Amino acid sequence: MSLIRLQNITRSYEMGAETVHALCGVTLDIQRGEYVALMGPSGSGKSTMMNLLGCLDTPSSGTFELNGSLVSKMDDNQLAEIRNREIGFVFQSFHLLPRSTALHNVELPLVYAGIPTEERRELAKASLRHVGLGDRMLHKPNELSGGQRQRVAIARALVNNPAIMLADEPTGNLDSRTGEEIMLLFDELHRKGNTIIVVTHEEDIARHARRIIRLRDGLVAADEKNVRSMPRAMAVS
Amino acid sequence: MRFLDELREGLVIAWAAIRANKLRAGLTILGVVIGIVTVTLMGSAIQGIGTSFQRAVGQMGADVLYIVKFPPFEPQEWWKVRNRRDITLNYARAMERQATQIQMVVPETFTESSVKRNNRSASGVRIVGTTESNFLIRNFSTSKGRFFSSSEVDGGRPVCVLGADIADKFFKYEAPLGQKIWVAGIGYEVVGVMAASDKFLGMGSDNHVFIPITQFTARFVNQPDVTILVKVRDLEKIEDASEEVRGIMRKLRGLAPGKPDDFGIIHQDVFLKFFSRVGGSLAMAALFITGLSLFVGGIGIMNIMFVSVAERTREIGIRKAIGAKRRTILLQFLIEAAAICLIGGLIGLAIASSITLLMPKSLEARLSPGIVAIALGVSILTGVVSGFLPAWRAARMNPVDALRSE
Ligand SMILES: Nc1ncnc2c1ncn2[C@@H]1O[C@H](COP(=O)(O)OP(=O)(O)O)[C@@H](O)[C@H]1O
Ligand SMILES: [Mg+2]
Numbered sequence: 263m264s265l266i267r268l269q270n271i272t273r274s275y276e277m278g279a280e281t282v283h284a285l286c287g288v289t290l291d292i293q294r295g296e297y298v299a300l301m302g303p304s305g306s307g308k309s310t311m312m313n314l315l316g317c318l319d320t321p322s323s324g325t326f327e328l329n330g331s332l333v334s335k336m337d338d339n340q341l342a343e344i345r346n347r348e349i350g351f352v353f354q355s356f357h358l359l360p361r362s363t364a365l366h367n368v369e370l371p372l373v374y375a376g377i378p379t380e381e382r383r384e385l386a387k388a389s390l391r392h393v394g395l396g397d398r399m400l401h402k403p404n405e406l407s408g409g410q411r412q413r414v415a416i417a418r419a420l421v422n423n424p425a426i427m428l429a430d431e432p433t434g435n436l437d438s439r440t441g442e443e444i445m446l447l448f449d450e451l452h453r454k455g456n457t458i459i460v461v462t463h464e465e466d467i468a469r470h471a472r473r474i475i476r477l478r479d480g481l482v483a484a485d486e487k488n489v490r491s492m493p494r495a496m497a498v499s
Numbered sequence: 500m501r502f503l504d505e506l507r508e509g510l511v512i513a514w515a516a517i518r519a520n521k522l523r524a525g526l527t528i529l530g531v532v533i534g535i536v537t538v539t540l541m542g543s544a545i546q547g548i549g550t551s552f553q554r555a556v557g558q559m560g561a562d563v564l565y566i567v568k569f570p571p572f573e574p575q576e577w578w579k580v581r582n583r584r585d586i587t588l589n590y591a592r593a594m595e596r597q598a599t600q601i602q603m604v605v606p607e608t609f610t611e612s613s614v615k616r617n618n619r620s621a622s623g624v625r626i627v628g629t630t631e632s633n634f635l636i637r638n639f640s641t642s643k644g645r646f647f648s649s650s651e652v653d654g655g656r657p658v659c660v661l662g663a664d665i666a667d668k669f670f671k672y673e674a675p676l677g678q679k680i681w682v683a684g685i686g687y688e689v690v691g692v693m694a695a696s697d698k699f700l701g702m703g704s705d706n707h708v709f710i711p712i713t714q715f716t717a718r719f720v721n722q723p724d725v726t727i728l729v730k731v732r733d734l735e736k737i738e739d740a741s742e743e744v745r746g747i748m749r750k751l752r753g754l755a756p757g758k759p760d761d762f763g764i765i766h767q768d769v770f771l772k773f774f775s776r777v778g779g780s781l782a783m784a785a786l787f788i789t790g791l792s793l794f795v796g797g798i799g800i801m802n803i804m805f806v807s808v809a810e811r812t813r814e815i816g817i818r819k820a821i822g823a824k825r826r827t828i829l830l831q832f833l834i835e836a837a838a839i840c841l842i843g844g845l846i847g848l849a850i851a852s853s854i855t856l857l858m859p860k861s862l863e864a865r866l867s868p869g870i871v872a873i874a875l876g877v878s879i880l881t882g883v884v885s886g887f888l889p890a891w892r893a894a895r896m897n898p899v900d901a902l903r904s905e
Contacts, residue, residue: 313899316820318898319897319898319899338824338825339824339825342822342823342824342825343822345820345821345822346821346822347822351820351821353902357816357817357820358817359817359818361515371822373504373505373508374818374821374822374823375822376504418821
């Protein structure tokens with residue numbers, strides 16, 4: 263069974279009198295453990311796709327199955343639960359709560375999952391150590407560098423062990439060296455078995471993925487294995 | 500468990516949000532503070548007036564009937580009653596002889612006069628002429644000495660008992676017992692001082708001088724209009740006793756059957772009923788004023804919460820993206836509104852309690868636990884009600900749009 267199964271997904275936006283078709287019938291499967299880059303020029307539907315995959319939004323038509331459940335028919339509360347359990351988001355602009363410490367930011371998904379205080383504190387600490395921030399737990403976002411903030415976001419995304427980690431231009435706000443470090447962290451997470459989907463328009467970033475899906479005008483224009491990534495990943499490990 | 504966690508999380512967020520916008524929160528809190536101060540002060544004042552009144556009225560004695568020329572609270576045209584004959588001392592004697600259901604009859608009358616001693620003087624002091632039983636009937640007690648005796652009344656002795664304030668005024672540095680004080684030029688020996696009474700609407704006896712009624716008729720008014728106090732034998736049968744007293748009075752007055760009474764028999768219930776009527780309308784007025792000020796405070800809360808929700812759209816988006824449900828977001832903002840109001844409520848209570856401490860003791864205005872509970876309950880309710888619309892708007896936000904907002 264595929265982890266993600268999209269069939270004939272469309273998504274259109276009503277803009278006054280006219281309708282914008284952001285996705286015009288996308289069909290694809292993603293398996294557990296894959297590392298996928300979603301590429302395409304601006305306006306091709308990447309963000310729309312990302313919102314659907316992240317269960318932040320529902321399609322206008324078509325079916326979306328995630329881990330065996332039919333997401334396309336879910337209501338608001340069910341979607342919130344799915345997001346909490348199955349999805350870990352990493353955003354371009356980090357989207358951390360500015361007034362909360364790194365630790366509390368990472369704990370938050372567990373609060374909403376109803377995990378008891380002690381347990382969730384331990385899980386959050388472990389997750390922060392995992393991304394190399396064991397010594398920054400009580401810092402607020404504005405006391406951290408961009409790369410560190412993105413690591414907090416990654417720790418938050420992974421803390422409740424989601425089925426997918428979804429990253430939207432995760433290096434877009436970082437300098438190239440820090441961006442590269444974050445991508446190496448992604449590689450490592452992938453090796454440990456996490457399913458990762460990265461939305462990007464940079465070939466350098468997409469290079470890390472094992473599969474590249476290219477969108478154009480709301481349709482899948484290409485979907486291929488990324489042979490180039492293999493030797494590099496080998497070299498790192 | 501999950502609910503408690505969300506509640507705690509909500510409280511933490513609310514506290515952080517309030518601290519992040521101290522001035523704005525402060526101004527909003529001020530509105531609630533005013534509302535709560537009004538609630539508590541009104542509540543305590545009404546409650547205080549109620550207890551003092553009941554205590555003062557209670558001094559009349561539950562088992563005592565008062566026979567008077569003009570009963571209070573009876574709307575009658577003045578010209579119809581002004582020619583009424585006085586209630587005389589003879590009636591008291593006749594009542595004592597004839598009535599079977601009563602155990603004590605005490606006449607009481609008064610005049611105003613000046614009182615002097617050495618170089619001190621007081622004018623307009625109420626001089627009360629009565630008999631020894633007055634103290635029994637009304638449960639008066641003395642702080643020094645004793646009340647005058649039946650032989651002093653029968654013999655018309657020039658003795659007196661002073662009200663607490665009068666005694667304080669004339670005998671600051673010396674013992675009053677055995678001393679003389681001069682009322683309208685006549686010397687009276689002080690035999691006792693009354694214990695301080697409840698001062699409420701001038702109903703207390705602290706500024707009175709009690710003298711034997713025989714002295715009163717001999718020196719002040721020969722044929723006074725008196726009030727006759729009648730203590731009934733059996734409180735259960737007070738209605739019967741009242742009817743008997745009424746019958747005797749009609750006979751003494753020589754009223755033909757069918758003619759209305761030209762006197763009144765009153766009982767403390769008359770006062771209590773009157774007060775509950777007045778108290779009711781007072782409470783309604785207070786409720787209205789309070790409601791109005793809380794409404795204004797509530798509008799302030801609603802406004803600040805709308806701003807708070809708009810400012811934190813992105814935060815709401817983030818929370819939703821990582822799994823917060825509508826209910827969670829709703830709860831979060833309701834808690835924030837309630838917390839602001841609760842802070843206002845606590846400050847309001849603190850202010851109100853210091854004001855009540857400054858109010859005169861006689862008003863008995865104290866913050867009762869009931870009023871504190873009501874004030875806190877009302878402030879939380881104000882927060883929840885006025886925070887609901889903004890919180891609902893936040894809860895229904897679309898996460899995609901919310902995340903995109905700057
Ligand atoms: N909320 C929206 N309302 C209206 N049109 C939208 C909205 N979001 C995206 N679109 C339109 O849908 C198309 C795809 O947008 P998007 O998914 O953001 O593409 P990308 O992320 O690849 O740049 C664009 O034409 C965009 O203008
Ligand atoms: Mg985009």
